[in-house]
Amino acid sequence: MFGCNSEKKNDYASSENLVVSDTTASVDTTSIAKIIKTADMRFRVKDVQGTKEQLSASIKARGGTIAEFSIESSIQERDKVKYSVDSLKEITSCRKEGFVIAKIPSEKLDDFTNSVAKMAVFVDHQAMKMDDQSIAYLANKLKAQNRVDAMNAINKTATRKGNNIETSLYIKDDYVDKKIENMSIDNRVRYSTITLNFYQDNTVNAIIVGNDNLYDYRPGFFQRLGLNIIDGWIYFKEFLLGLSRLWAIIALGLVIFFGVRYLIRKRKV
Template sequence: MKNHLICIILLLTVFGCSSDKKERAGTGPDQVADSTLNGKIIKTADMRFRVKNVQTTKEKLADLIKTEGGTIAEFNIHSQIRENEKVKYTTDSLLELISYRVEGLVVARVPAEKLDNFTNQVVKMAVFIDDQSLKLDNQSLTYLSNQLKRQNKQEAITQLRKTDEKKTRGAEKSLEIRDADVDHQINNLEIDQKVKFSTVTLNFYQDNTVKKIIVGNDNLSDYRPDFFRRLWLSLQNGWSIFKEFILILADLWMLILIVIVGYLLFRRYRSKRLRV
């Protein structure tokens, strides 16, 4: 009886070891390569197009992205002034004419399997397509390289634990390998996210628009009184200047008297000299 039990235990041990070896062999580089190279393709799309109204298009795009299960990564609306002019409207106001162009930018993350349907829906919003492109970037080899390097590093960490676990140098080396292992893992996670969600960059604009705005007149010369009022004010100002001149002469009466007396004496002296 004991011999039978010993045989059964030996058989179970042998089968267990062989199955463990098969599992390890099944997760080797060849199987990882076969499963990975099926496709780690990153899709990115770019579009530039003209629309009737940028703000309305932005709202429609937001609804469409939400419906498709995507998210908006970046959004911007910018108005570029092409020409600006002010003309007289009334005495105290001006009519400002502004010619400008509105441009919009939306960067979205859309599920890769819905990318074609999404871009087709965007095309229907456009009046005119300036440019449309799709880029496929196969990251399968990079992904496979990261996986294989991770396996090698995990095996190296296991060996270090067995041999140099109590040594400081071995611990530092193990930490460096672990950090590198984390970097490869994060890199693969980023690739997975980019494969799952495609990045779509949408640039759109509308035709030049003219905006009319009534603003205050900042030209001070337009606030001057009319001609007749200014003429009357000038006459009043002239009369005031004349009165001031009279007052100045009154202040200088002594000087004026000396000038008159001197002139009379000079004239008398000259007449006597002519008689001689």
Template sequence: MKRNIIAIAIILTIFGCNNANKNDQNVEAKESIMAVDSVATVAEPKIIKTADMRFRVKNVQNTKEQLSQTIKAQGGTVAEFSIESIIQETQKVKQSVDSLKEITSYRTEGYLVANVPAEKLDDFTNTVAKMAVFVDNQSLKLDDQSLAYLGNRMKAGNRIEAANQMNKVAGKKSTSVETSLNIKDDYVDKKLQNLSIDNRVKYSTITLQFYQDNTIKTTVVANDDIYDYKPAFGNRLWMGIINGWTIFKELIIGLANIWALILTGVAIFFLIRYFIRKDKIKTQASGSLTDNRI
């Protein structure tokens, strides 16, 4: 009987401890949820501003220099820029025998990406608009990252707490240490994401595309047409006569070198002609005799 009473007492003690642990866990969970709710109610606004502009200017290169100075004066930085000249049409006009005038019509375009302080974005866009001859389009976009920022911060806090608890319980087990390292790496990722959001909130990104009217440029270049470098007609005619006389003399000299072959050919020609005539005469004679007999 005493043994049964002792066993029942032990069982009740175990269940009591489990219930106590569950109650403690529920209390911790409730406290964590209440902490999350309290943080969520005081979330900081994280508004990311981005702007785009396309406009026409008088001179792309001068505008690029002015923009760089303005960005620097307002505490911003140039992240990217490029200038490109697009050829629309090119023609070459003959100016002299050895030179041509090259006439080129081209269009110059500029592209610039800058990061300026968010509080000065409106002033900067107004300054850029004054540089323009004509504004094609202008846009502003607001991206609210407040909830994403808050979520990263709360998750980072949870990962610190989980890593600390695992370090206390895990001891030196390799699997637990690896899990703890993964949690810490995830914490670093969340912190870096929030740092990126902070930077983008502090400095707004603006993309500028600007261009100027088509420009005409003339340049004197060397004449690459070989025909234009040939002599005049009279000179070429006289040179042709001289070359013809030279060729004729060379032909006579060439014939003189083969006089034996020419003489042999002539002799063969007359010999063949002699035999052909002789055969004709014989044929005619035989034909006449036959006629007389008949």
């Protein structure tokens, strides 16, 4: 019986082995330098669409990628003037703005910002931020190594108890989280994020559109006058027809009126 139990216990330990291997036997605390660079610029250009195309080519040439971009036109003022009987000239003043978020290799960030400044007519704002994540990176690496040691210790004394499995899974998940955090830091160190906001002077566009003023489509004065006379005659005939339906009431009203009048005159006499 003891031999069977021992054999089952060893089989369980081998089947539930959660050993996490790490090639890093020791951590060199002096060689870690994790500097994350971010930059942003706002500038005026001659043509927003053309600048966006130039930026795309420049980013691609330096091994970077565009993470997000948008171009928006906002109407500042709009007016419509009469152009002909059935058309209007629509005059619009609009402001066009562009927005780009790009990932640039960190060693080429300065060169890229200089090239962007040359595209601009006027630079409103330019800034760069350097965030040192060396301590956080080192902390994650040391904690990950601690998780490896803890996992190996737990696996050596693995039993059928559920709390050991739960503890092992928790430690393993936390180990993965630390590794992913460091992978994210490495990626942000290699590729800097730059945010570009650019705009151009207000532009005026004029196009011919259909006349949407319904008053202009009405007939001329004399034609409308003749039509109104005809409509007035129709309304008068309808009025007479309406009175004809009330002849009995009108007749009774006349009899009462003249009867009262006759009685008043007779009394005065």
